[in-house]
Amino acid sequence: MKTYRLAPSLLSADFTELGSQIDLLKSLGVRALHCDIMDGDFVPSISFGMPVLKSIRKRTDLYLDAHLMVTEPDRYIDAFVEAGADGITVHAEACRHLDRTVQHIKACGKKAAVALNPATSLVAVEDILPELDMVLIMSVNPGFGGQSYIPYCTDKIRRLRALADQKHPELSIQVDGGVNRKTLAEVLAAGADDIVAGSAVFGGNIAENVAFFRDAFRQAEAKEKA
Numbered sequence: 001m002k003t004y005r006l007a008p009s010l011l012s013a014d015f016t017e018l019g020s021q022i023d024l025l026k027s028l029g030v031r032a033l034h035c036d037i038m039d040g041d042f043v044p045s046i047s048f049g050m051p052v053l054k055s056i057r058k059r060t061d062l063y064l065d066a067h068l069m070v071t072e073p074d075r076y077i078d079a080f081v082e083a084g085a086d087g088i089t090v091h092a093e094a095c096r097h098l099d100r101t102v103q104h105i106k107a108c109g110k111k112a113a114v115a116l117n118p119a120t121s122l123v124a125v126e127d128i129l130p131e132l133d134m135v136l137i138m139s140v141n142p143g144f145g146g147q148s149y150i151p152y153c154t155d156k157i158r159r160l161r162a163l164a165d166q167k168h169p170e171l172s173i174q175v176d177g178g179v180n181r182k183t184l185a186e187v188l189a190a191g192a193d194d195i196v197a198g199s200a201v202f203g204g205n206i207a208e209n210v211a212f213f214r215d216a217f218r219q220a221e222a223k224e225k226a
């Protein structure tokens with residue numbers, strides 16, 4: 001039985017109200033925050049780094065999920081662990097020795113995840129799957145919030161769930177990019193359990209948006225039980 005989790009992407013938060021928006025999310029029952037770290041090289045944009053994550057850590061005990069969209073993730077893992085991340089996600093496309101990087105994250109006592117860009121094949125994680133806590137399927141080209149979900153990613157989520165059922169049933173499948181009221185049902189039905197959403201959480205009424213995700217998770221759980 002899957003446990004579903006919403007991880008709001010802070011990229012879409014109001015940075016002048018970050019502390020109070022984090023407190024609000026916690027009061028609404030949110031358990032994790034997704035922190036998008038962009039270096040302007042692996043992806044076109046620059047977001048925020050260790051000092052901001054450190055401040056977030058001081059503010060909250062929520063699970064902090066660090067999505068490293070950087071060219072050389074190995075250079076930054078210790079710094080993000082030190083800053084207070086609970087889980088570190090590296091891109092397969094950015095790691096020359098992916099197994100070494102994953103073992104490093106695990107040796108730090110943190111959850112290890114690998115992200116795949118839309119056009120990157122599942123083959124990139126097939127062999128290492130049993131070593132991972134999570135695989136992140138990017139459903140937009142990384143770099144910006146507010147983009148549209150790429151439809152072919154649904155089949156990729158489905159194929160990853162089938163692969164995980166064979167090799168590592170506890171694997172969490174996170175989907176990131178363009179997940180909103182229109183696309184959520186499709187993503188859940190395909191087998192995702194961990195949902196990142198930025199604009200669909202912070203755009204408009206945050207409490208109503210979080211309630212929408214919570215209700216969808218309840219429906220998915222009920223479907224699984226039936």
Ligand SMILES: O=C(CO)[C@H](O)[C@H](O)COP(=O)(O)O
Pocket residue numbers: 009011012034036067069140141142143144145146147176177178179196197198199200
């Ligand atoms: O990693 C990301 C972009 O590279 C973000 O997590 C993602 O885009 C979330 O934003 P939205 O839900 O608005 O698509």
Ligand SMILES: [Co+2]
Pocket residue numbers: 009034035036067176196
């Ligand atoms: Co992200």
